[in-house]
Amino acid sequence: MNENEPFIGIDLGTTNSVVATVIDGVPRVIASRTGQTLTPSVVAVARNGKRLVGHMAKRQAITNPENTAYAAKRLIGRRWGSPEVEDARKALPYEVVAGPEGNDIRAVLGGRTFAIPELSALVLAELKADAEAFFGRRVTKAVITVPAYFNDGQRQGTKDAGRIAGLEVVRIINEPTSAALAYGFGKQMEKKVCVIDLGGGTFDVSILDVGKSVYDVIAVGGDTYLGGEDFDRRVMDWLVFSFAQEHQGIDLRQDKMALQRLRDAAERAKIELSEAPQAAIHLPFLASGAEGKAAVHLDRQLSREKLEELTKDLVDRTIQVAERTLRDAGVRVGQIGEVLLVGGMTRMPRVQQAVRHHFGREPSRGVHPEEVVALGAAIQAHALLHPQKGKEVLLLDVTPQNLGILVVGGYFSTVIPRNTTVPTSQSHLFTTVQDNQSSVRIAVLQGASDKAVENELLGEFVLEGIRPARRGEVEIEINFDISADGIVGVSARDSGTGSRQSITVTATSGLTEAEMRRILEENLDEMLTRRQVGDFERLRDRTQAVIAEIEGLSPRVLEALAKSKFGKDAVSKAEDVVGRAREAIQARDLQQMIAVEEQLDRALQLFKGLAAGGAPGQKGG
Amino acid sequence: MTAWPSPGEGGVKADRYQGFLFNPADLSEDVDLEVERRREILYFAATMDGWTHWQALALPWNASASDARDAYREKAKIFHPDRFQGRRLGGYRVRLERIFRRLTEARDVLSDEASRAAYAQKTAPPEEVARAATRRIENDVRAKERRARLVRTNPMVSRVARVKELMERGRKAREEERYEDAARDFLTANALDPTLAEARSLGEDAKRRVGAGKARELWEKARAAELQNDLDRAQLHAEAASDSDPGEPRYVVYVARLALQRGALQTARARAEAAVRAGPSLASAHEVLGDVLAVQGEAAAAKKALERALELDDGLAGARESLRKLRWSFLR
Numbered sequence: 001m002n003e004n005e006p007f008i009g010i011d012l013g014t015t016n017s018v019v020a021t022v023i024d025g026v027p028r029v030i031a032s033r034t035g036q037t038l039t040p041s042v043v044a045v046a047r048n049g050k051r052l053v054g055h056m057a058k059r060q061a062i063t064n065p066e067n068t069a070y071a072a073k074r075l076i077g078r079r080w081g082s083p084e085v086e087d088a089r090k091a092l093p094y095e096v097v098a099g100p101e102g103n104d105i106r107a108v109l110g111g112r113t114f115a116i117p118e119l120s121a122l123v124l125a126e127l128k129a130d131a132e133a134f135f136g137r138r139v140t141k142a143v144i145t146v147p148a149y150f151n152d153g154q155r156q157g158t159k160d161a162g163r164i165a166g167l168e169v170v171r172i173i174n175e176p177t178s179a180a181l182a183y184g185f186g187k188q189m190e191k192k193v194c195v196i197d198l199g200g201g202t203f204d205v206s207i208l209d210v211g212k213s214v215y216d217v218i219a220v221g222g223d224t225y226l227g228g229e230d231f232d233r234r235v236m237d238w239l240v241f242s243f244a245q246e247h248q249g250i251d252l253r254q255d256k257m258a259l260q261r262l263r264d265a266a267e268r269a270k271i272e273l274s275e276a277p278q279a280a281i282h283l284p285f286l287a288s289g290a291e292g293k294a295a296v297h298l299d300r301q302l303s304r305e306k307l308e309e310l311t312k313d314l315v316d317r318t319i320q321v322a323e324r325t326l327r328d329a330g331v332r333v334g335q336i337g338e339v340l341l342v343g344g345m346t347r348m349p350r351v352q353q354a355v356r357h358h359f360g361r362e363p364s365r366g367v368h369p370e371e372v373v374a375l376g377a378a379i380q381a382h383a384l385l386h387p388q389k390g391k392e393v394l395l396l397d398v399t400p401q402n403l404g405i406l407v408v409g410g411y412f413s414t415v416i417p418r419n420t421t422v423p424t425s426q427s428h429l430f431t432t433v434q435d436n437q438s439s440v441r442i443a444v445l446q447g448a449s450d451k452a453v454e455n456e457l458l459g460e461f462v463l464e465g466i467r468p469a470r471r472g473e474v475e476i477e478i479n480f481d482i483s484a485d486g487i488v489g490v491s492a493r494d495s496g497t498g499s500r501q502s503i504t505v506t507a508t509s510g511l512t513e514a515e516m517r518r519i520l521e522e523n524l525d526e527m528l529t530r531r532q533v534g535d536f537e538r539l540r541d542r543t544q545a546v547i548a549e550i551e552g553l554s555p556r557v558l559e560a561l562a563k564s565k566f567g568k569d570a571v572s573k574a575e576d577v578v579g580r581a582r583e584a585i586q587a588r589d590l591q592q593m594i595a596v597e598e599q600l601d602r603a604l605q606l607f608k609g610l611a612a613g614g615a616p617g618q619k620g621g
Numbered sequence: 622m623t624a625w626p627s628p629g630e631g632g633v634k635a636d637r638y639q640g641f642l643f644n645p646a647d648l649s650e651d652v653d654l655e656v657e658r659r660r661e662i663l664y665f666a667a668t669m670d671g672w673t674h675w676q677a678l679a680l681p682w683n684a685s686a687s688d689a690r691d692a693y694r695e696k697a698k699i700f701h702p703d704r705f706q707g708r709r710l711g712g713y714r715v716r717l718e719r720i721f722r723r724l725t726e727a728r729d730v731l732s733d734e735a736s737r738a739a740y741a742q743k744t745a746p747p748e749e750v751a752r753a754a755t756r757r758i759e760n761d762v763r764a765k766e767r768r769a770r771l772v773r774t775n776p777m778v779s780r781v782a783r784v785k786e787l788m789e790r791g792r793k794a795r796e797e798e799r800y801e802d803a804a805r806d807f808l809t810a811n812a813l814d815p816t817l818a819e820a821r822s823l824g825e826d827a828k829r830r831v832g833a834g835k836a837r838e839l840w841e842k843a844r845a846a847e848l849q850n851d852l853d854r855a856q857l858h859a860e861a862a863s864d865s866d867p868g869e870p871r872y873v874v875y876v877a878r879l880a881l882q883r884g885a886l887q888t889a890r891a892r893a894e895a896a897v898r899a900g901p902s903l904a905s906a907h908e909v910l911g912d913v914l915a916v917q918g919e920a921a922a923a924k925k926a927l928e929r930a931l932e933l934d935d936g937l938a939g940a941r942e943s944l945r946k947l948r949w950s951f952l953r
Contacts, residue, residue, distance in 0.1 A: 209690065211694060212695070213698075214698065216694065330733070383703075387704060392698055394704070395703070396697060421728075423702065423721065423722075424725065
């Protein structure tokens with residue numbers, strides 16, 4: 001492993017994403033090429049067919065709502081037909097359809113279908129490119145964060161997204177754990193910490209026992225459908241309703257463009273109200289007036305009190321979840337030594353007040369609650385890839401939901417209970433129920449209910465090639481394991497003969513291996529051309545800078561060499577290299593430029609040495 | 622700096638693996654691990670299944686929950702697979718994962734106070750079991766002494782204890798059919814604690830049984846006297862029997878019958894009426910009243926009483942005969 005190989009930590013958020021790294025032992029956020037630390041998790045296909053990501057995509061969202069995908073995180077790893085997806089379809093302006101297998105979901109942008117991990121991959125690729133611009137070299141290794149409450153499918157989907165973006169996902173870690181890691185970095189913490197993470201789309205609570213640089217998660221809880229966007233929607237609904245009252249029933253929900261403007265305005269007002277007691281919402285020409293009348297504008301004042309009234313139940317829900325998680329952890333409020341607020345939504349004064357009231361202590365917040373998660377991911381990447389003696393950091397996380405199987409009667413039998421420290425595994429013995437039975441079907445689920453249908457189906461596995469025998473004679477040991485990423489694995493073996501059984505996955509909400517390959521190949525061409533363009537420009541700038549430096553030094557070098565008999569051929573060699581580099585730039589020949597780069601560097605070193613050492617008299621004179 | 626090894630350290634190191642035989646093939650597997658680390662992993666993975674949770678975390682028996690948490694963290698730092706990210710581990714990867722699971726299992730049991738205490742009891746070494754048993758016996762003796770002292774010094778406590786004692790003794794007496802003793806104990810207990818309704822009802826019951834027993838004895842004496850034709854003595858005993866068991870009307874009937882035989886009609890009439898009052902559905906009571914009335918010449922009333930007696934028990938030959946005689950005299 002190369003000691004200096006760059007690595008990144010990525011907070012792939014519902015609304016915004018952040019990328020960070022650790023340099024000289026200090027974690028820091030990497031700003032985008034346009035200088036921002038937050039990159040909107042928005043992907044769009046413009047009218048000219050060009051793919052846009054981040055700020056560019058967000059800026060054109062109002063004029064192109066049908067082809068702008070946001071909140072992909074809410075859909076990743078979900079199954080077609082699940083209530084969450086049905087809800088999302090009603091609220092999202094872009095089209096969402098079933099995948100080819102009918103299990104997963106796809107988004108249609110600019111006439112092309114995207115798997116949800118592909119959308120996330122575009123955001124990841126953008127962050128990766130930002131990191132590469134920052135380091136000036138390729139970046140492949142990354143730790144990506146997900147909400148603690150994400151299930152196997154959602155984690156798998158996120159990992160797939162990383163792969164599509166050309167990243168080696170070293171680890172998937174939980175956002176609240178990551179935040180705790182960033183918060184505890186460089187401190188000697190010995191206490192129980194409760195992390196409250198209210199982000200754009202998800203809500204997480206984690207209780208950790210921190211000591212001796214070990215971050216030991218005791219319990220996690222959350223709601224993958226509670227976040228800033230729900231607050232925005234409350235404001236939107238209020239605006240739509242009062243607008244309809246004022247203007248004789250003009251329903252703004254019919255107009256996608258108006259809706260997008262409302263969404264932006266609602267979010268802006270909400271953010272403003274964290275600082276100010278009043279926010280003005282002014283949207284001119286929001287809708288065309290009824291029959292020939294002039295266009296109508298929206299002009300309203302939203303007070304902080306009104307916002308708090310509109311979102312009271314959402315805030316209450318966060319406290320309920322926190323309470324439940326504390327109970328699961330077997331920890332009383334008084335034993336919590338630190339309450340950490342993470343996520344943009346915790347800027348809302350009412351949220352802070354509710355937390356303060358419930359825990360009876362002042363919660364801690366970093367200066368940038370949006371950045372800590374990415375910083376923690378970078379710290380974990382650093383700890384995994386470059387372990388340093390004496391500075392070991394270890395994360396011990398837990399699985400958020402019960403893992404189990406479908407049993408007779410439609411019931412759910414838990415194999416690995418929630419809040420079990422991962423990695424972990426558990427074996428289960430199955431037996432055949434018919435003579436000469438050759439296969440067994442096992443449905444693996446995740447969730448909290450006793451009834452199988454109320455839980456999330458992770459996949460169906462078919463065990464094949466069971467040796468022929470009387471019923472009950474063959475016992476098959478199925479091993480369920482959960483990796484440190486929180487991803488579930490299933491393997492089986494005949495406990496009589498010890499031979500391994502093959503397992504076929506017949507239904508998951510994720511991408512199949514074949515489909516994954518297809519997507520990777522499809523994206524490769526596009527990425528290659530884009531990369532080459534980017535790489536060429538980066539390298540050209542660098543090469544030109546080196547050439548300029550060499551030429552700047554050359555009069556002094558020549559002067560120094562004039563008194564000496566040596567080094568004449570070195571100068572001519574350098575001149576030759578500079579000439580070839582110029583040609584390569586002229587011809588836009590990337591390969592040639594890469595070939596010349598090293599020689600150019602050596603020439604520069606040589607010149608620097610000659611200029612400094614070869615002319616001592618100049619310094620004095 | 623001295624060259625002395627710290628006490629114990631050298632010794633621990635020397636027989637750390639206690640003669641464990643390492644498989645040379647495992648030790649020489651082509652992996653990215655130092656030899657000492659390999660030994661540690663191989664030894665742990667091969668022996669951990671036979672260990673207690675305390676041993677897995679290298680803790681003494683009955684170490685505290687917080688010690689278990691600390692020890693787990695220290696061990697996790699050594700054996701967690703994350704510590705070897707990016708290294709070639711070969712067959713050691715599976716071993717590390719198994720070790721980590723074993724450590725977690727031990728932590729899960731020992732870091733929770735309730736399960737830790739239960740496990741400590743289950744895994745207590747023999748000398749600890751003996752010590753705990755001795756302690757328990759000593760504690761019992763001491764507790765008894767303490768209670769006795771309390772009883773002696775505190776009137777409130779002593780009364781409660783006395784009531785309890787009386788009740789127990791009363792129950793025992795009742796079981797052995799010593800109803801007199803039982804009644805005395807129960808009623809004393811009730812007197813000490815008037816709120817104790819159970820003592821009262823048990824006491825009354827025992828008292829009644831005592832009376833019933835006495836009455837039976839007296840009745841037998843009366844019968845004996847009657848057989849010897851000593852009707853006066855029989856009358857005395859029968860009266861006493863009736864007094865001893867006032868709830869039993871048969872004794873009253875017997876008294877009335879004796880009085881009638883002796884010709885003491887006043888007494889006979891009063892007793893017979895008392896018998897009917899005490900046992901309105903007792904045929905013999907009505908019968909004796911009828912006989913008394915017949916002798917006294919109140920034929921109509923006598924007839925009514927006898928008819929009532931036959932109504933209640935038509936097998937009463939005496940009553941039938943008396944009634945027939947009455948009819949006859951009526952016809953005459």
